[in-house]
Amino acid sequence: MAPAAGSDETPGEAAYRRIRADVVLGRLAPGRKLGLDGLRGTYGVAIGTLREALFRLATEGLVLAEGQRGFAVAPVSPEDFREVAELRLLLECHAVAASFAAGDLDWEGGVVAAHHKLATLERRLLAGEKADAAQWKRYDREFHQALIAACGSETLLETYAAAYDRFLRYQMVAVVFRGAAAAEQHAALLDCALARDAPRAQRILRDHVEGCVEHVVQAGTLAPFAPRPRVAAQAAPRRAGGGAR
Known part of the structure; x- marks a missing residue:
């Protein structure tokens, strides 16, 4: 945002x-x-x-x-969502490797704190409690940003933030919460960060992002926002006999 x-x-x-x-x-x-x-x-x-x-x-x-x-x-479509997801993954997977390699103890503390807020809200959602969607996604965003915060490139972080927001728009339009699967993947990403296991984190990220896309596409929640096809105007019917004489 x-x-x-x-x-x-x-x-x-x-x-x-x-x-x-x-x-x-x-x-x-x-x-x-x-x-x-x-x-x-x-x-x-x-x-x-x-x-x-x-x-x-x-x-x-x-x-x-x-x-x-x-x-x-801007309109939404499954095809565009997949393209946005691929851009996010390209940037986030690259940034994760750099961040895990350079992150210090302060960075670890930031990741743990961001995950704590996200996991607390996810537990409430899993328990059936109502939660503000904007707050939930803000915590989600903060956690993913914390993972890559030590990547060492402001340009990469700014580009990723823009790509993430385009991805986030789809999540907000579709009001998507995948439940325990997403929460477990977030917890696994935290473990990867603390262990500095970037290859595993990249695999989890791909499953995480692609799983969200397929969940939205299969649920059909983008359909109400799809552009309506234009209907060509019908020509006026001709009179029998070829018109006036």
């Missing part, structure tokens, strides 16, 4: 951050048209500022710029 607001944040940055969070967390549904007049009332900034924020989000793949038709939230 977008970085937290700072004290010197401009109106344009604030609008970008708020719209981005609403897209990533599914509050702005896939395919929704983003009329500038309506957004101006919601986010309280000028149309020019909104347009700049939306163009910025378009470069991240979260919004579509449709030329003269304006803007819309």
Whole structure:
């Protein structure tokens, strides 16, 4: 998700951050048209500022710029979800190897603390308790970021964060919780981090991410957001006899 607001944040940055969070967390549904007049009332900034924020989000793949038709939230599809998942895995698996090799005791403590919060919330979900989806996914995000925090590359961390947010949007739209399987994989990733076992962690990560994708696709929860095919206009029926004489 977008970085937290700072004290010197401009109106344009604030609008970008708020719209981005609403897209990533599914509050702005896939395919929704983003009329500038309506957004101006919601986010309280000028149309020019909104347009700049939306163009910025378009470069991240979260919004579509449709030329003269304006803007819309990027659609979702199983094919795109799989591509986003592969990008996330490419970055995360590389970062995990670097992070496990360089992580120190402070890094280990960060991983343990992040997993503790995530595991506590997962236990509540498994017990049937209601939990805020945004908070649950925030803890999930924090844990995965903690695993790679020692990779030594700010560029890699920033690129991964953007890819993760595109993956997260699918999870929020589909409201997916895979139950014990996901919780067990998180616990196994913690064990890998403490043992510095990067190859095993990479295998678990692939099962973890691909399992989420297949769970969503098989459940069909993306179907309500799929773009509707355009129906060609039917030609007016011709009169018998070839028309007027």
